[in-house]
Amino acid sequence: MKYINKFGPTRLGLFTQTVVKPVFKARGLMEGKILSHWPQIVGEQLSQVSFAEKITFPKGKRVEGTLHLTVTSSGSLFMQYAQDLILERVNTFFGYKALTKLRFTHGLSLKKESLKPKRIKIISKEDEAWLQKQIEIIKDRDLKTHLETLGKALL
Numbered sequence: 001m002k003y004i005n006k007f008g009p010t011r012l013g014l015f016t017q018t019v020v021k022p023v024f025k026a027r028g029l030m031e032g033k034i035l036s037h038w039p040q041i042v043g044e045q046l047s048q049v050s051f052a053e054k055i056t057f058p059k060g061k062r063v064e065g066t067l068h069l070t071v072t073s074s075g076s077l078f079m080q081y082a083q084d085l086i087l088e089r090v091n092t093f094f095g096y097k098a099l100t101k102l103r104f105t106h107g108l109s110l111k112k113e114s115l116k117p118k119r120i121k122i123i124s125k126e127d128e129a130w131l132q133k134q135i136e137i138i139k140d141r142d143l144k145t146h147l148e149t150l151g152k153a154l155l
Helices: 013-027 030-036 038-042 044-048 076-081 083-094 125-135 141-154
Strands: 050-056 065-071 099-106
Touching: 030 038, 030 050, 030 083, 038 044, 038 050, 038 083, 044 050, 065 076, 065 083, 076 083, 076 099, 083 099, 125 141
Parallel strands: 065 099
Antiparallel strands: 050 065
């Protein structure tokens, strides 16, 4: 356990590690790092359709393990195609070839927030005028519309 600063705010994780660590170890989740860092490991898209359940290893080994994932039914095909990428990212995260297989279980439901489309932020009038000036010479309406959307997203 790290030293606790008595004079300032401290992270809650310092106090919960003693309680949480045995639970994660029993589930084979390597101190819970794979759960807490799942979106950073596999990326935002893959983490929205999957959830790491546990890691199992062959008896007496800590390599060539299997990562058990719960996935949405709509994301299972996507996860199957990205299997090599997921294994590479997880092994890179741990620093050695910890996993060689993935096992998928259906049963995860999507959060309603992830289904909502993201809104484009409102840009200033000066930026809007500059963007219109940049795309006014384009004749193709579809291209102009797409470039305007891209410009608004970037600005």
